[in-house]
Amino acid sequence: MIAFIKGEIVSARNGTIILENGGIGYELSVSASTMVKANSQGKEIQLFSFMNVKEDGIALYGFYSLEEKGMFMKLISVTGVGPKAAMGILSGIELTSLVTAIITKDIKTLSTVKGIGKKTAERLVLELRESLEADFETDTAVAAGELDEIPADRDSADAVLALRSLGIGQKEAVNAVRAAKSRAKNIEELISIALKNL
Numbered sequence: 001m002i003a004f005i006k007g008e009i010v011s012a013r014n015g016t017i018i019l020e021n022g023g024i025g026y027e028l029s030v031s032a033s034t035m036v037k038a039n040s041q042g043k044e045i046q047l048f049s050f051m052n053v054k055e056d057g058i059a060l061y062g063f064y065s066l067e068e069k070g071m072f073m074k075l076i077s078v079t080g081v082g083p084k085a086a087m088g089i090l091s092g093i094e095l096t097s098l099v100t101a102i103i104t105k106d107i108k109t110l111s112t113v114k115g116i117g118k119k120t121a122e123r124l125v126l127e128l129r130e131s132l133e134a135d136f137e138t139d140t141a142v143a144a145g146e147l148d149e150i151p152a153d154r155d156s157a158d159a160v161l162a163l164r165s166l167g168i169g170q171k172e173a174v175n176a177v178r179a180a181k182s183r184a185k186n187i188e189e190l191i192s193i194a195l196k197n198l
Helices: 032-041 066-076 083-092 095-103 107-111 118-135 140-147 154-165 170-183 187-197
Strands: 004-013 016-021 024-030 044-054 057-063
Touching: 004 024, 004 032, 016 032, 016 044, 024 032, 024 044, 024 083, 032 044, 032 083, 044 066, 057 066, 057 083, 066 083, 066 095, 066 118, 083 095, 095 107, 095 118, 095 154, 095 187, 107 118, 118 154, 154 170, 154 187, 170 187
Parallel strands: 024 057
Antiparallel strands: 004 016, 004 044, 016 024, 044 057
16 A cells, blocks of 8 residues: 655646656546645645555545545445545535534535535435544543533534544644634534634
8 A cells, every 4th residue: 555655746737646756657636625735835745645446447546634535535435435436525625614514414515515416415424424423532531521621512512523533632622612612603613713723
């Protein structure tokens, strides 16, 4: 498995980046957000990667951050979602918004993403919400102690979970949500303000 590739950008267009490393050009399919970040960084970049091997070929997918790669891996674990569809989803909605929509069971928002119908949106929520909770759950006693420090409402708990799914530590997430709670009208604002607080 190739964990990441660091090299010079030879080409970056139409959802594909070619990186040259050691005289070898690696072609990686990337999301729209990774493309924007790669183009703004300069000539040399590092992309985390996933190699998909099928009977009819091998494809490399590139990600600007481990969080994006982690979400990609979760997406392809969902029934009926392959690597191309997962990359399309990541290109169609910002990572934070995607996590928020899944955690808050926002089928309407998910359904607006190109390539996601209502049934696929429902599958994403059903399968990934549980996965997000399982992957980012810390020791129950510690988590419970920290969560006691914020209002025991569903929005706060969901906001903390959304921040945790983006790689933010439990204590940082709890503190950021607590600080943002009084200024937010809904969970989307709560997560957005909490992220700014970080």
